[in-house]
Amino acid sequence: MTPPLLGDVLAVACADAFRGDGAILASPMAPMPALGAKLARAVFEPQLLLTDGAASLQNVHGELEGRMSSEKVFDMALGGRRHVMMGASQLDRHGNQNISCIGPYDLPTVQLIGVSSAPGNTVHHTTSYFVDHHNTRVFVPRVDMVSGVGPRRGARDIRCIITNLCVFDLSGPHGTIALASLHPGVTVDAVRAATGFEVHVPESVSTSRTPTKRELRWLEHLDPRRVLRSRFEPNARAHPHP
Amino acid sequence: MTDPAPLVPADFDLTVDIDHVLSRLHSGMVLGIGGWGSRRKPMALIHAIAESDITDLTIVSFGGPDVGILCARGKVQQLIFGFVSLDVIPLEPHFREARESGSIPMLLELGEGMLVQGLRAAAWGLPFLPTRAGLGSGLLEHNEDLQTVTCPYTRDTLVAVPALPLDVALVHTNRCDRHGNARVLSPDPFFDHLFCAAAREAYVSTESLDLNDAPLHTHLLDRSVVTGVVHLPGGAGFTECLPDYPRDIATMKAYAETAATDSLDAFLAEHRMGRPA
Numbered sequence: 260m261t262p263p264l265l266g267d268v269l270a271v272a273c274a275d276a277f278r279g280d281g282a283i284l285a286s287p288m289a290p291m292p293a294l295g296a297k298l299a300r301a302v303f304e305p306q307l308l309l310t311d312g313a314a315s316l317q318n319v320h321g322e323l324e325g326r327m328s329s330e331k332v333f334d335m336a337l338g339g340r341r342h343v344m345m346g347a348s349q350l351d352r353h354g355n356q357n358i359s360c361i362g363p364y365d366l367p368t369v370q371l372i373g374v375s376s377a378p379g380n381t382v383h384h385t386t387s388y389f390v391d392h393h394n395t396r397v398f399v400p401r402v403d404m405v406s407g408v409g410p411r412r413g414a415r416d417i418r419c420i421i422t423n424l425c426v427f428d429l430s431g432p433h434g435t436i437a438l439a440s441l442h443p444g445v446t447v448d449a450v451r452a453a454t455g456f457e458v459h460v461p462e463s464v465s466t467s468r469t470p471t472k473r474e475l476r477w478l479e480h481l482d483p484r485r486v487l488r489s490r491f492e493p494n495a496r497a498h499p500h501p
Numbered sequence: 502m503t504d505p506a507p508l509v510p511a512d513f514d515l516t517v518d519i520d521h522v523l524s525r526l527h528s529g530m531v532l533g534i535g536g537w538g539s540r541r542k543p544m545a546l547i548h549a550i551a552e553s554d555i556t557d558l559t560i561v562s563f564g565g566p567d568v569g570i571l572c573a574r575g576k577v578q579q580l581i582f583g584f585v586s587l588d589v590i591p592l593e594p595h596f597r598e599a600r601e602s603g604s605i606p607m608l609l610e611l612g613e614g615m616l617v618q619g620l621r622a623a624a625w626g627l628p629f630l631p632t633r634a635g636l637g638s639g640l641l642e643h644n645e646d647l648q649t650v651t652c653p654y655t656r657d658t659l660v661a662v663p664a665l666p667l668d669v670a671l672v673h674t675n676r677c678d679r680h681g682n683a684r685v686l687s688p689d690p691f692f693d694h695l696f697c698a699a700a701r702e703a704y705v706s707t708e709s710l711d712l713n714d715a716p717l718h719t720h721l722l723d724r725s726v727v728t729g730v731v732h733l734p735g736g737a738g739f740t741e742c743l744p745d746y747p748r749d750i751a752t753m754k755a756y757a758e759t760a761a762t763d764s765l766d767a768f769l770a771e772h773r774m775g776r777p778a
Contacts, residue, residue: 314688328689329537333614337632357639359610360600364643370600372591373564373584378612379634405639412637 263443263469265423266291266488270478271470272421272440274299276344276387282306283340283384284332290487292344292389292421294478301477319481336376339415342385345377347420349402352435352456354409354417356381356388357402364404377407385416391491393422395455410434423491425450426467431459440467515681517729519549519776522704525729526555526669529578533620533665533700534562535672535693536740538588539748541685542567543673543706544738545775546731550576552769561620561665563613563691565740566756569595572605573765579607581665583616587753594760609644611635611662617692619665624698631659670700673737674722675745676715677707681727684715687743694721702728706736706775708745738774 273295277285285300285307287293293312300307301319308327311317316325327335335341348371349357358377362368380386386407390397408414410429420427420436424445431437437459438450443466451458470478482488526532536542547567550558557578562568564585571577573595585596599605611619618630631650636658641647650661672693677683683705685693697703703726710732739749739756752772759765 326688329691330617333617337614359639364639366603367600370592370597372586373582374610374612374638374640375584376613378636378638378640379614379632382633382636404643405637408637414637 264488265442265491266485267470267475267478268442268467269421269423269491270294270298270482270488271474272426272467273344273389274302274474275468276419276421277304277307277342280304280307280342280385282308283342284308284310284327284335286310286332286341286343288343288345289389289391291391291491294482294487296344297481298474298477301481302474336379336383339384341380341383342387342418343376343380344387344389345380345407347388347390347397347407349397349399350388350390350420351399351402351409353411354414354429354434354436355402355405355412356407356409357404359404359406361403374404374406381407381414381417383415385418386414387418388420390420390422393424393450393453395453398454398456400456424453427458435459437461438464440465442467443469514679515724515727515730516679516710517704517731519546519731519733522546522671522729522731523549523553523555525702525704526550526553528555528557530668531559531561531666533667533670533696534560534567535670535691535696536565536567536737537563537689537691538565538584538586539753540565540588540689540741541673541687541691541737542740543671543736544740545733545736545773546671546704546706547571548738548769548774548776561616561667563616564596565593566738566753569593570765570769572596572599573760575604577605579609580605581609581611581616581619583611583613587757589748589750590753590757594757595765598760609646610640612638612640615660615662616665617695618662620692620695620699622662622664623666624695627664629661629663632662633659635660635662665699667696667700668702670696670703671706672696672703672722673706673733673742675708675742676712677705677710677722677727677730678712679710679730681705681722681724681730682712682720683707683722683727684712684719685721686715686719686745687741690721694726697722697726704729704731706731706733708734708736708742733775733777735775738772
């Protein structure tokens with residue numbers, strides 16, 4: 260049997276993050292989360308609003324549905340009718356995220372993009388994160404500059420954190436990070452080794468799911484020749500999809 | 502009565518040149534710059550400021566290469582920003598260099614929505630506007646000027662974003678007639694209208710002075726918020742100015758590389774970004 264491919268697992272994990280959201284604006288900030296949001300809309304979340312990355316709303320076929328200027332995005336965000344899936348340069352055990360700078364604020368060792376919409380997003384509406392390289396530089400004991408806030412600092416709803424190793428949620432003690440599922444072939448020890456703080460591990464941890472046949476057909480349509488998904492599969496050639 | 506009144510008095514002409522805009526700018530001013538990241542930035546005007554004697558500016562911007570260039574040229578006394586990015590190149594190299602070498606004296610980092618609130622407060626003559634954005638974040642820890650207020654009705658704690666009144670706003674539009682009626686044909690107007698409304702004087706550079714091909718619903722700026730119009734085709738430089746032109750990624754990459762090679766001066770000499778010779 261062919262082992263599950265990581266790109267497929269990540270795509271459905273991203274899609275599942277938007278499950279149950281209904282007619283709100285999905286704002287995936289990277290290609291894989293965008294693939295997941297489209298898959299969710301195509302298969303089980305038909306009311307989801309998707310943008311083209313600029314100011315138009317479109318369906319999964321790229322047909323235009325409406326307009327969504329930056330000003331309207333802010334209105335959707337402040338009204339709570341939005342679910343953003345952002346990246347994170349740092350994330351801590353309390354679900355605080357940093358995209359502002361690394362090191363001392365007055366003289367950073369690495370200046371990043373700036374807090375952007377993270378402070379507003381996290382207090383106003385559902386927020387998830389996608390981290391493509393799960394390591395101890397990202398998952399740190401304490402973020403250097405809290406950009407997106409975690410539950411203890413007033414986050415509205417941190418839904419999940421999807422990485423190349425696993426899915427986290429915030430169901431640990433006092434709203435801390437907990438292991439929700441392991442991607443196929445990944446061990447708890449591997450996640451622990453790549454995480455710079457103690458991860459809450461529930462008694463039983465499920466394995467991240469693989470796409471249904473219908474989802475696979477959609478993924479072939481939305482990501483022809485696995486161009487996007489294969490970025491997460493160093494051994495993709497050894498395991499060509501059937 | 503058959504004498505048709507003209508839509509706008511014929512002698513109501515706001516067109517000026519870049520030198521006139523420069524003559525209205527002084528060191529120490531608060532300057533708001535429209536556009537967003539690497540989209541519809543008034544780069545010809547930025548180029549002119551970069552090569553002028555003007556300095557000690559407070560810059561308010563959804564930042565892109567405008568912020569990078571002004572930082573690299575030592576023009577920035579205070580930066581008020583939510584992010585600085587070239588979009589396709591996520592981190593703006595000159596802004597990075599400036600921050601990592603400590604060469605920006607003062608910083609007010611805000612969430613994007615907070616920056617919008619600050620501009621709105623200025624446009625509406627309010628000292629601040631409240632928001633939940635920023636609560637719990639490091640912004641309140643690192644920006645001493647950022648305070649909270651207690652709602653008199655609910656007792657909720659909210660962030661009081663200070664008004665960001667601008668001395669001058671600079672924006673770039675696709676079309677603007679001589680009277681200062683501007684139309685933005687690109688998909689997103691961003692917050693250019695707020696920058697102009699928050700400013701004492703607003704200068705609009707434009708691809709064309711002819712509104713004919715621009716549908717009425719693309720009208721963004723009323724002449725009541727526009728002080729001067731500068732006809733500068735290509736004035737968004739290598740930033741995106743759809744539908745007139747896309748982002749010039751090759752030139753943007755060349756710009757980005759000037760940080761590592763310390764060659765911004767040579768780049769600006771070669772690329773005038775729509776600024777007439």
